[in-house]
Each structure stands twice: as C-alpha cells, then as structure tokens.
Amino acid sequence: MLWTIAGTSLRETGRRRAALILVIVLPLAFYAARSDMQGQAIRFLALGVGWAVATLALFSHVGARHLDRRLAVVGASPTALLLGRQLALVGMGLALAAGYFGLVAATQDVNRLWAVGLLLGTTVLIAAPLGAVVSLVLPRELEGALALLAVMATQMIADPEGALAKALPLWSTRELTGYAVDPVGSDHLRDGLAHFAVVALLCACAAWIAAVVRLQPQKLPEPRSA
Amino acid sequence: MRQQWLHGFLDLCLLCLLLERRDYGVGLTQRLAGSGFGDIPGGTLYPSLLRLEKQGLVRADWAASDVGPRRKYYELTGEGRDAAAERVAVWREFRDVMDRMASRAATAVEES
Amino acid sequence: MSGARWHESLARLLVERGVAPGEARRLAEDSRDEARAAGVDPAELFGPAAAYAAGMARAARPAPLAALTRTRGPVVLRLTKVVKRYRRREVLRGVDLTLRAGEVAAVVGANGSGKSTLLDICAGAAKATSGLVERAASIGYAPQQHGVAPYLTPEEHFRLFGAVHGMGSRRAVATGTHLAAGLGWRPRAGAVAARLSGGTQQKLNVVLGELNRPELILLDEPYQGFDQDSYLDLWTQVYAWRDAGAGVLVVTHLLHDLDRVDHVLELKGTEDR
Numbered sequence: 296m297l298w299t300i301a302g303t304s305l306r307e308t309g310r311r312r313a314a315l316i317l318v319i320v321l322p323l324a325f326y327a328a329r330s331d332m333q334g335q336a337i338r339f340l341a342l343g344v345g346w347a348v349a350t351l352a353l354f355s356h357v358g359a360r361h362l363d364r365r366l367a368v369v370g371a372s373p374t375a376l377l378l379g380r381q382l383a384l385v386g387m388g389l390a391l392a393a394g395y396f397g398l399v400a401a402t403q404d405v406n407r408l409w410a411v412g413l414l415l416g417t418t419v420l421i422a423a424p425l426g427a428v429v430s431l432v433l434p435r436e437l438e439g440a441l442a443l444l445a446v447m448a449t450q451m452i453a454d455p456e457g458a459l460a461k462a463l464p465l466w467s468t469r470e471l472t473g474y475a476v477d478p479v480g481s482d483h484l485r486d487g488l489a490h491f492a493v494v495a496l497l498c499a500c501a502a503w504i505a506a507v508v509r510l511q512p513q514k515l516p517e518p519r520s521a
Numbered sequence: 522m523r524q525q526w527l528h529g530f531l532d533l534c535l536l537c538l539l540l541e542r543r544d545y546g547v548g549l550t551q552r553l554a555g556s557g558f559g560d561i562p563g564g565t566l567y568p569s570l571l572r573l574e575k576q577g578l579v580r581a582d583w584a585a586s587d588v589g590p591r592r593k594y595y596e597l598t599g600e601g602r603d604a605a606a607e608r609v610a611v612w613r614e615f616r617d618v619m620d621r622m623a624s625r626a627a628t629a630v631e632e633s
Numbered sequence: 634m635s636g637a638r639w640h641e642s643l644a645r646l647l648v649e650r651g652v653a654p655g656e657a658r659r660l661a662e663d664s665r666d667e668a669r670a671a672g673v674d675p676a677e678l679f680g681p682a683a684a685y686a687a688g689m690a691r692a693a694r695p696a697p698l699a700a701l702t703r704t705r706g707p708v709v710l711r712l713t714k715v716v717k718r719y720r721r722r723e724v725l726r727g728v729d730l731t732l733r734a735g736e737v738a739a740v741v742g743a744n745g746s747g748k749s750t751l752l753d754i755c756a757g758a759a760k761a762t763s764g765l766v767e768r769a770a771s772i773g774y775a776p777q778q779h780g781v782a783p784y785l786t787p788e789e790h791f792r793l794f795g796a797v798h799g800m801g802s803r804r805a806v807a808t809g810t811h812l813a814a815g816l817g818w819r820p821r822a823g824a825v826a827a828r829l830s831g832g833t834q835q836k837l838n839v840v841l842g843e844l845n846r847p848e849l850i851l852l853d854e855p856y857q858g859f860d861q862d863s864y865l866d867l868w869t870q871v872y873a874w875r876d877a878g879a880g881v882l883v884v885t886h887l888l889h890d891l892d893r894v895d896h897v898l899e900l901k902g903t904e905d906r
Contacts, residue, residue, distance in 0.1 A: 300796070303782075306785070307785055308784075358782070359782065361778070362780075362781070362782045365780060365841075368772070368774050369794070369847075513766075515767065516768075517767060518707070518709065519711075563678040563679040563680065563685075564680035564684055564685045564688060567688075568689050583666070590666070590669050
C-alpha cells in the first residue's frame with residue numbers, strides 16, 4: 296500500500312506542470328542572484344531548494360486532504376498515507392538536489408564539495424515534513440504558502456548568530472554551508488548535523504501526530520446481533 | 522401526452538405485434554403507425570427491441586429476403602409469449618379500472 | 634454525417650457508454666444493415682448517433698438478475714439517539730435507525746438539515762456528540778464532494794483504492810472497469826479526473842465506493858452534472874447492491890421512488906442557531 300500511495304503521489308505531483316517548473320526554477324534564481332559570493336550562493340541555493348520542496352509538500356498534502364480522509368475511513372492507515380506521500384516528495388526533492396549539486400560542482404570550486412551534497416540532502420529531509428506540518432495546521436494553500444514564505448524569508452535575513460536564526464528550521468543549512476565553503480573546523484559540521492537531527496525529528500513527529508489526529512477515523516463497534 | 526403514454530407501453534405493443542407474427546424493424550414501425558399510434562422513431566423502437574432481446578422475451582435473427590437486402594427478424598420466445606399473455610391480462614384489468622373512472626368523470630361533467 | 638461515419642461514431646459512443654467493444658461493433662453493424670435494408674440514411678432512421686447510443690447502451694446492459702426473494706441479513710448499521718452539536722447549534726437531534734444487510738435507507742431533508750453530517754458520522758469521519766453508532770467493519774463511502782483526486786486517472790484511482798482494500802493492481806482495475814460499465818461508463822486511459830465531465834467524475838466517485846464489495850455502502854447521492862439516465866442507472870445500482878446483500882444508506886436530494894426503499898429517515902434540521 297505504501298508504494299502505491301508513493302507512486303500515485305509522484306504521478307499526481309508530476310502532473311502539476313506549472314508548480315513543478317516553479318519548483319525547479321526557484322533555487323536557480325536564488326543561486327544566480329548571489330553567484331558572485333560562493334558561500335551566499337550555495338546557502339541561497341539550498342534555501343531555495345528547501346522552500347521549493349516545502350511548498351510542493353504543502354500543495355501535495357493540501358490537495359490530498361479530502362481523498363486521504365476518504366481512504367482512511369475505508370481502512371488506510373494515516374501513517375501509511377503520510378509516509379507514502381513523504382516518500383514521493385523526498386524522492387523528488389533529492390532528485391532536484393542532485394541536479395543542483397551537479398550545477399555547483401560544475402560552476403564552483405568548493406573547498407568541501409561533498410558537504411554541499413550533504414547540506415542539500417538535509418535541507419530536503421527537513422523541507423518535506425515541514426511542508427506536511429504546515430499543511431496539517433493551515434489546511435489551505437494560500438495560508439500555508441504565506442506561512443512558509445514568512446519562515447523562509449526570516450531564515451534568510453535573520454542574523455545567523457542570533458537565537459532567532461537557531462530557532463528556525465533551516466539553521467543547519469547555514470552551518471553546513473560554512474563548513475563546505477570556508478576552511479573551518481568540524482564543529483560546524485557537528486552543530487549543523489545535530490540541529491538537523493533535532494529539527495527533522497521534530498517535523499516528522501509533528502507531521503505524524505497531526506496526520507493521525509486529522510485522519511484517524513472514529514472506532515465504531517460492530518452491531519450487536521439482535 | 523399520447524407519445525409519453527405510448528413510451529410506457531411500447532414494450533407491450535411490440536410483444537402484442539410479435540405475438541401475431543414475426544416481423545422486422547421497419548415492418549413493426551409500419552404496423553404501429555397502421556394501428557393509429559403514429560410514427561415511432563427508430564431511436565425509440567430499436568432500443569426497445571434490444572431490451573426485449575436481452576430479457577430473453579424476443580429472439581432476433583438475420584434472414585435473407587428474396588427481393589432485397591438481408592433483414593433482422595424478431596420473434597417471441599416461449600418466455601416472451603408467456604410474458605405477453607400475462608401483461609395483456611394486467612393491461613385489461615388496468616384499462617377496466619381506468620374506464621370506470623373515466624366514465625364516472627364523464628357523467629359528472631354531464632350532470633354539472 | 635455520412636452513413637459510414639455515423640456507424641463508426643455509434644460504435645465509439647457505445648464503448649464510451651460501457652458496452653463491451655465486441656458487442657458495440659456488432660450493434661453498429663446491425664444498425665448499418667438495418668439502415669441499408671430500409672434504404673435510408675442512418676441518421677434519418679435512428680436519429681443522432683449520440684442519443685441512439687445512449688438508448689442502445691441502456692438496453693444492452695445485462696438485465697439485473699431476477700430479483701430473488703430478498704433475505705434481510707444481520708444488522709450492518711444501528712444508530713441510537715445520535716446527536717451532533719456544533720457549539721450551540723444542534724444539527725442532529727436524536728437520530729435512530731436500524732439498517733440490515735439487504736436493505737436500503739434513504740436520508741432526506743432540506744439543505745442544511747445535517748444529511749451529510751450524518752453520513753460522515755456513519756463513516757467515522759466525524760464524531761457524534763452523543764449517542765451510539767454501531768457499524769459493520771467493511772464499508773464503502775462515496776461523499777458528495779472532493780471524493781476523487783483531480784490529477785489522477787480513473788485507473789490510478791482504482792489501483793490506489795484497491796491497494797487500501799488489499800487488492801492487486803490488476804484485479805482493482807478490472808473490478809473498477811466492470812463496475813463502471815454498470816453505470817454506463819468506460820474509463821479511457823490517460824484522462825485525469827479533472828478532465829472528466831461532472832457526471833463522469835461522480836460515477837468514478839460511486840465506483841470507488843463499491844470497489845471492495847462492502848457490507849455497508851454510504852452514498853451521498855450525486856446530482857450535479859448527473860443527467861436523467863445516469864440518475865436512473867444509479868438507482869438501479871443501489872437496488873442491485875441491496876439485492877446482492879449489502880446494506881445501503883443513501884443521502885438523497887430528489888425524492889425519487891421513495892416507496893421502493895426500506896427506511897426513510899427524514900432530518901428536520903434545527904432553527905435555534
């Protein structure tokens with residue numbers, strides 16, 4: 296069932312051509328805008344990938360809300376429904392990340408290139424459940440997209456050393472960018488990965504709890520024979 | 522209104538006509554018109570015949586004719602004959618009730 | 634339209650209406666020979682191909698099995714004093730119903746009287762404020778709105794719902810296609826639900842509700858985009874489910890043939906809002 300849900304979700308999202316094109320182009324625009332500064336370019340590229348994947352996740356989950364409810368009522372487990380859609384989104388997100396990793400490798404001479412792959416991957420792994428959480432809290436596309444816009448814009452302009460930036464979901468991306476670009480010690484890598492682990496776990500748990508609360512049908516007893 | 526009523530009774534009409542003798546589509550149309558029912562469009566007649574065929578009341582087969590192209594002839598099956606007899610009986614009963622009601626209404630109109 | 638084109642489009646339209654391709658071809662050939670024998674243009678003899686196809690497709694559908702003496706089975710749904718309140722507004726005020734396998738219950742009432750809410754409560758998608766809902770485990774559920782995914786094709790819907798019911802992909806598609814034919818529709822490969830007509834989307838919605846041959850079918854009767862023929866087909870289907878031993882709860886908007894159903898549940902709604 297999980298794979299069928301993932302497969303259908305993949306096709307469904309793949310058919311939203313306009314949204315898909317925007318998702319592909321958005322990180323490129325961010326990257327090109329700051330291509331004069333390597334660190335900024337890579338950080339903005341990653342945030343663009345994160346924003347795009349989160350938005351796609353938001354649209355995918357919002358679009359499937361009624362259908363998922365119907366599927367849950369006739370016996371689909373809410374966990375499988377969430378997991379199936381997340382699998383499809385992470386798959387698409389990683390493909391996008393792989394493409395942009397290729398672009399960075401071809402156009403920049405990065406100190407630790409492998410870390411760029413790592414940070415693009417962690418960004419996708421946070422963004423997909425983040426979009427799901429937003430969709431489950433704000434069940435409409437417009438409100439959800441605005442919430443994501445607020446989070447991402449704050450992430451971009453907040454002082455990276457301040458407490459606010461650390462409380463935002465993609466702080467790890469910035470830490471890992473520093474590690475990839477600058478000749479710094481491995482504490483940046485450690486901090487970034489730790490932040491990633493905590494945020495990814497929080498997002499995944501929040502998405503899972505929200506999905507179960509929202510989708511789990513009432514348990515109704517079988518009729519007594521009379 | 523007549524057309525609408527006939528719609529409801531077309532299956533019965535066809536069973537009656539086929540009880541008399543087997544026939545083909547255009548022949549049935551002519552006989553319906555000859556009985557005073559007016560022209561029944563093919564778009565109404567053929568679906569009715571097909572439905573009767575599916576219900577097993579009518580059997581259809583193609584027969585070559587001496588004068589023209591081959592034609593599809595319809596005839597009642599055993600089950601079709603039984604159904605025709607049964608429906609005719611029900612119709613008579615219904616008609617008698619309706620007749621009595623109509624004549625009472627006619628009397629009332631005359632008296633007023 | 635020339636004679637040959639008329640017969641070609643008749644065959645195609647029959648297939649679209651759920652007639653098996655072989656039989657559609659045979660019917661189109663019959664119509665060609667019949668027109669030839671009568672020596673007239675097919676459009677003159679049979680009328681427009683689309684209307685003729687609709688009539689023939691209805692007639693060609695296998696006659697429902699002769700209604701056996703219906704046996705009423707075990708209780709599949711029992712509502713006892715079910716109440717639903719939204720804040721201070723009482724939408725359902727003590728609803729009672731006992732529905733057995735092999736019975737049809739129609740839920741009627743004005744807009745806003747809580748019909749869809751009741752259906753959601755029976756499905757388990759909404760919680761009753763008080764009262765008892767007992768229900769068979771295996772259900773089919775066809776809500777009024779948003780029952781289908783706009784970007785998926787009918788076949789993908791069949792696979793997805795089939796997977797939930799533990800059916801293999803091929804069996805799910807075969808079953809879905811077969812059930813669609815019963816409603817006078819043959820899904821075409823490649824067309825996503827958003828591009829189907831309103832009536833056809835509703836047929837897909839209904840087919841998804843009966844894919845697993847459930848013991849209890851909960852149906853919010855579609856009416857938007859449904860033509861008279863589709864509407865009659867739907868009710869034929871409702872009675873076919875019943876005769877096959879399912880319990881059916883239908884929320885109905887038009888008061889069609891209520892003398893044939895076993896229970897009529899009228900919801901009054903409430904004024905104190």
